Amino acid sequence: MGSPRSLRIEAIHLDQDDPKKCTARKLERAGLIKCKSRISHAAKRGVLLDPLADHILSPADSRLVAGGSLVALDCSWKKIEDSVRMIKRTTRLESRILPILLAGNPVSWGKRGRLSTAEALAASLYIVGLKEEAFEILKPFSFSDSFMSLNKEPLEAYASCSSGSEVIEVQWEFFDP
Numbered sequence: 001m002g003s004p005r006s007l008r009i010e011a012i013h014l015d016q017d018d019p020k021k022c023t024a025r026k027l028e029r030a031g032l033i034k035c036k037s038r039i040s041h042a043a044k045r046g047v048l049l050d051p052l053a054d055h056i057l058s059p060a061d062s063r064l065v066a067g068g069s070l071v072a073l074d075c076s077w078k079k080i081e082d083s084v085r086m087i088k089r090t091t092r093l094e095s096r097i098l099p100i101l102l103a104g105n106p107v108s109w110g111k112r113g114r115l116s117t118a119e120a121l122a123a124s125l126y127i128v129g130l131k132e133e134a135f136e137i138l139k140p141f142s143f144s145d146s147f148m149s150l151n152k153e154p155l156e157a158y159a160s161c162s163s164g165s166e167v168i169e170v171q172w173e174f175f176d177p
Contacts, residue, residue: 007065007066007070007130008043008046008068008069008070009032009034009069009070009071009072009121009137010033010034010035010042010043010069010070010071010072011024011027011028011033011034011035011036011071011072011073011074011117011121012035012036012039012042012071012072012073012074012075012083012087013025013035013036013037013074013075014037014073014074014075014076014079014083015037021107022074022117023074023105023116023117023118023119023141024072024074024117024118026118026140026141027117027118027121027137027140030139030140032136032137032140033121033137035074039087039090039091040090042071042087042091042093043068043069043071043091043093044091044092044093045064045067045068045069045092045093046064046065046067046068046069046070046071046093046094047061047064047065047068047069047070047071047093047094047095047096047124048071048073048088048091048093048094048095048096049070049071049072049073049096049097049098049120049121049124050073050084050087050095050096050097051080051084051097051098051113052080052081052084052095052097053096053097054095054097055094055095055096055097055164056096056097056098056099056164056167056168057096057097057098057099057124057127057128057164057167058127058158058161058162058163058164058166058167059127059128059129059158059159059160059161059162060162060163060164061094061096061127062128062130064094065124065128065130068093069093070121070124070125071093072117072121072124073087073117074117096124098113098115098123098124098127099127099154099158099167099168099170099171100112100113100154100171100174100175101113101115101119101123101150101151101154101155102147102150102151103115103116103119103147103150104119104143104144104145104146104147104148104149104150104151105118105119105141105143105147109143109146112175118137118138118140118141119138119147122134122135122137122138122144122147123151123155125137126155126158126159127155127158127159127167128159129159131159135148154170154171154174154175157170157173157174158170158171
């Protein structure tokens with residue numbers, strides 16, 4: 001499908017976190033994604049990475065990503081509910097939660113589900129079959145090897161599933177409920 005530059009990958013950046021630690025802005029400076037500071041300027045179709053979503057991301061979502069966009073929400077974990085609610089009101093993005101993965105970034109290392117924006121985008125690309133693009137998204141970061149080594153087996157397993165329900169089953173093979 002090409003490099004991340006040929007995909008439409010965005011982050012809705014709400015300036016709620018420490019700008020020095022912002023992986024979305026670093027990806028934008030590297031030319032790998034576009035950051036949108038207004039929800040109204042973000043993609044209207046595709047997949048929204050939403051930690052509160054009812055549906056889990058699976059390889060079956062590859063068509064949504066290819067035909068639209070992959071959009072991450074870069075905001076404070078403390079304000080996630082309000083931020084997601086605002087986005088859902090103004091877009092037709094399909095919300096997807098990631099299966100369980102461990103953070104490799106220095107702020108949340110080893111914590112379940114506390115991924116940086118870069119880690120979430122890379123994991124999503126990997127799961128929908130865009131493995132080269134996933135590695136390219138992580139290149140600007142010193143924690144890229146840490147993230148991939150912590151999650152290599154689960155990511156491979158998730159990427160080989162055919163449906164969201166299968167991804168849900170598989171995640172419990174790696175992580176306790």
